[in-house]
Amino acid sequence: MCKIAPPGGAEFHDVAIIGGGVVGCATARRFALAGAKVVLLEKGSDILSGASKANSAILHTGFDAPAGSLELELVRAGREEYLSICGDLGLSIVETGALVCAWTPEQAGMLEAIAAQGVENGIAALRVISAATARGLAPALSQTLQAAVEVMGEHVIDPWSAPLAYITQAMALGATVLRNCEVLSGRFEGEWHLETTQGIIKAGAVVNAAGLFGDVVDSRLGFEPEFEIRPRKGQFIVLDKAAARHVPKIVLPVPTEITKGIVICPTAFGNVLVGPTAEEQEDRTRATVETATLEMLKDHAGRLIPALADMPVTAVYAGLRPASEKKAYRIAVRPEKRAITLGGIRSTGLSAALGLGQHALGLYETFASLPAAPDSPPTPGMPNLTETQPRDWQKPDHGEIVCHCELVTKREIEAALNSPLPPGDFGGLRRRTRAGMGRCQGFYCNARLAEMTRGRFEAALDVPGKDDL
Structure with missing residues (x-):
């Protein structure tokens, strides 16, 4: 080792x-x-x-x-x-694939150019499709959809x-x-x-x-x-895993010159992610979340995919992108x-x-x-931490389930702590195991995690939700 x-x-x-x-x-x-x-x-x-x-x-x-x-x-x-x-x-x-969705006639008029640029960029697996065809691929999409570009290779x-x-x-x-x-x-x-x-x-x-x-x-x-560097903040919400059945594809907006826009997409962990925003700021270290923006993201998701309107939010977070001039x-x-x-x-x-x-x-x-x-x-x-392959909790002798929301085992946590590059803080442990990233955001498992990591981390526990999927 x-x-x-x-x-x-x-x-x-x-x-x-x-x-x-x-x-x-x-x-x-x-x-x-x-x-x-x-x-x-x-x-x-x-x-x-x-x-x-x-x-x-x-x-x-x-x-x-x-x-x-x-x-x-x-x-x-x-x-x-x-x-x-x-x-x-x-x-x-x-392997989700993506739909670049046009919600207005003006956006629909831009799809041929988006598809043409994709072909010019060497991406053959894409096509402009009708709203009906798009809803055949993602039935929960709003009836206001005008048309879409299907991109098969986005995952x-x-x-x-x-x-x-x-x-x-x-x-x-x-x-x-x-x-x-x-x-x-x-x-x-x-x-x-x-x-x-x-x-x-x-x-x-x-x-x-x-x-x-x-x-x-x-x-x-x-x-x-x-x-x-001109930091660009992006705020996100993470919807409950029950939302995943309504979002089989990555739902992309028609991009602008400034940003790719707000995305609605499934995650490898079984949730649905909505975001990011694109907000210029000077602070390079702190990315705050604002209630009004998070509510906007929730409303946005509900307009485009109505079944998401009443879906519980599991986590919220914000990140900074190292944009330049x-x-x-x-x-x-x-x-x-x-x-x-x-x-x-x-x-x-x-x-x-x-x-x-x-x-x-x-x-x-x-x-x-x-x-x-x-x-x-x-x-x-x-x-494996994702929903795509069998997880450790499904195997025998895992010790115990420490995080019941994400079904993280004691054996997984111990393996992370004893790995070639063990986590240097509690956020690193969560990213390596998903412990504390589920519905309760660590309410039930943080005490056990603190016990298992006693003396390892100098910093206090991270605030749950700030970097979660």
Whole structure:
């Protein structure tokens, strides 16, 4: 079993990756697979503690990405790699497909262009369909539906197990993970010396995947930032699992220039997700939820799918997306300083993460080389947390059911606590097990969880609901 390295930083690494979100974890995996000695630096107490902990969990095809864009290329590459590795790593894929729904004649007039862009983007499995055909696929859709574009390849996944699998595989290949390790400054003297809250880290190259602090980290490394992060808040509601029978497809709006809009979609965990909003703010760390906005999301879902109008809300949460002043990804390479920045990765980051890792390695190879890649890389499997496969509670000798809402067993919690990368806080435990994420939001199981984790976490229990699906 690989252990998390102690603080110190005297050891030399080929590559230091700054940021433990989904992009950082995927990039660490890609470099480790290529033979690099990798260190991942995360300032939070656990991976996915920033933007990556709150998203819509959709594996996009890229049908609506800007034609010819790097984003399209990387979304498609990331999706293709995910589909090729998910079986070996025990990762979920829920084959829902999606409907881009037009609710007004004006929106209906835009569908042909959306479908044409999808075809131009290389997505063959889509078509414009009538309202009647769309309701045949999703019978609960409102009678006000005008028409839709069916996109067969849009699916949903477990958004937390995937990056955990990426970094776990990297660790099995020798990567080091340092949490509570914020990069304060850096200087390049033929190699990088990164001053962090855990001492000096030495590396031959750096990859900035710091998400909401991407521009700040560039500045701390001594670069003139080429972009400005403008945090964009998205609020969500999670409807009870009884809602899932009414939402067999991802229901997408006709997008605007600003946002993909509010989505109604099933989750891999059996719930229905409604959101996100798109709200600009200055605060990079705090994403609040507002009652009026949450009520708007509930009303919106009820208008489009009337059966959802009276459906109970299981959880609410808000997340921040690292948007910038431009819609495009903000990727930079500085060969003379052996530095790469992966910035401005907004709503498609989950889908593009593996593609971004590939791209970062390609940029690295323009100024440096790595030793030979391992012949037979390990493929650590993730425990299934979704409704798509049998769960641990269905197997014998699981010990006890600790979380009855999500049917999380004692054995699952103990496995997470003793895994190669155990949770660094209570939110990390929930993302690894789903304990406390159900209807009661931890009301009944938090005391037992606190008992099982006594002495492990410095922080108090997270506020339930803030990053839940």
